[in-house]
Amino acid sequence: MIRLAHFSDIHVTTPTLEWQREDWFNKRLTSWFNLCFLGRGKRFAHAEEVASRMMEEIAVRNVDHLIFSGDATALGFESEIRRAAELLRVGELAIPGLAIPGNHDYCTGTAAASGHFERYFSAWQTGRRIDAYHYPFAQPVGPIWLIAVNAATGNRWALDASGTIGAAQLERLKRLLNELEPGLKILVLHFPICLKDGQRELNLHGLRDLDALLAIANAAGVNLWLHGHRHAPYHFQKSAHANFPVICAGAATQTGLWSYGEYTIHDTTLTALRREYDPTTKRFRDAETFSLSLSHNR
Ligand SMILES: [Fe+2]
Numbered sequence: 001m002i003r004l005a006h007f008s009d010i011h012v013t014t015p016t017l018e019w020q021r022e023d024w025f026n027k028r029l030t031s032w033f034n035l036c037f038l039g040r041g042k043r044f045a046h047a048e049e050v051a052s053r054m055m056e057e058i059a060v061r062n063v064d065h066l067i068f069s070g071d072a073t074a075l076g077f078e079s080e081i082r083r084a085a086e087l088l089r090v091g092e093l094a095i096p097g098l099a100i101p102g103n104h105d106y107c108t109g110t111a112a113a114s115g116h117f118e119r120y121f122s123a124w125q126t127g128r129r130i131d132a133y134h135y136p137f138a139q140p141v142g143p144i145w146l147i148a149v150n151a152a153t154g155n156r157w158a159l160d161a162s163g164t165i166g167a168a169q170l171e172r173l174k175r176l177l178n179e180l181e182p183g184l185k186i187l188v189l190h191f192p193i194c195l196k197d198g199q200r201e202l203n204l205h206g207l208r209d210l211d212a213l214l215a216i217a218n219a220a221g222v223n224l225w226l227h228g229h230r231h232a233p234y235h236f237q238k239s240a241h242a243n244f245p246v247i248c249a250g251a252a253t254q255t256g257l258w259s260y261g262e263y264t265i266h267d268t269t270l271t272a273l274r275r276e277y278d279p280t281t282k283r284f285r286d287a288e289t290f291s292l293s294l295s296h297n298r
């Protein structure tokens with residue numbers, strides 16, 4: 001029996017940000033405007049407090065492995081990434097973890113190339129890789145493989161929240177999946193397969209090479225896809241787009257949506273417990289349980 005804790009989209013920011021001249025001409029400016037004037041800042045006003053409380057609780061709940069599926073920050077600044085890693089206690093907790101960046105963490109091309117996310121989350125990015133390439137990587141958890149795929153890209157346009165894995169990473173993923181010893185295979189991405197209503201994501205918000213990834217995942221017998229990006233949690237046993245289940249963790253720290261998932265995997269059955277934050281008691285409480293079969297694709 002394996003127990004995983006899955007959280008996503010904590011969207012932490014800091015009072016002092018490292019603005020550079022180029023940021024006034026790229027996506028950061030509109031993202032900052034959204035943060036300050038269009039409600040994002042208000043929705044994540046309690047992000048620090050909720051993230052701290054979440055990690056305090058997870059630390060004592062007998063979890064074998066932590067999974068963070070991206071969007072640690074609001075604008076992808078180094079100070080935000082550093083603070084997010086501190087709040088999630090990356091490298092401090094004794095529980096091993098896996099982390100991938102989200103589109104906000106790679107807010108601009110410069111942020112994507114900076115390596116800040118990979119540096120501050122390095123303790124949660126160990127694993128088996130193809131040659132010296134950072135992504136994808138695989139971590140064993142007992143008889144299970146967690147496989148991290150990075151689809152965050154430094155997008156240029158203000159409204160572009162999409163992601164791309166790229167042909168080279170897809171080819172490495174194919175090799176990695178083929179090389180892993182037998183076991184359940186769980187893909188961890190920031191981006192979803194589909195929305196809560198089962199429809200595909202919009203082009204400007206989704207994974208641009210989703211079809212290519214699904215072809216590889218289906219052929220390799222992937223058993224589960226874990227993601228964030230969408231801030232309300234949902235799950236599917238099967239969707240029109242893939243024959244394996246998916247779970248969206250939702251945003252762990254967004255006011256009113258604040259929750260994370262604990263998944264107990266026994267043989268090929270996953271039992272999920274979603275725990276949500278209660279602002280009155282400042283603790284997390286059980287909110288929803290559901291089960292998924294991971295066996296149909298083996
Ligand atoms: Fe997000």
Ligand SMILES: [Fe+2]
Nearest residue numbers: 071102103229
């Ligand atoms: Fe996102």
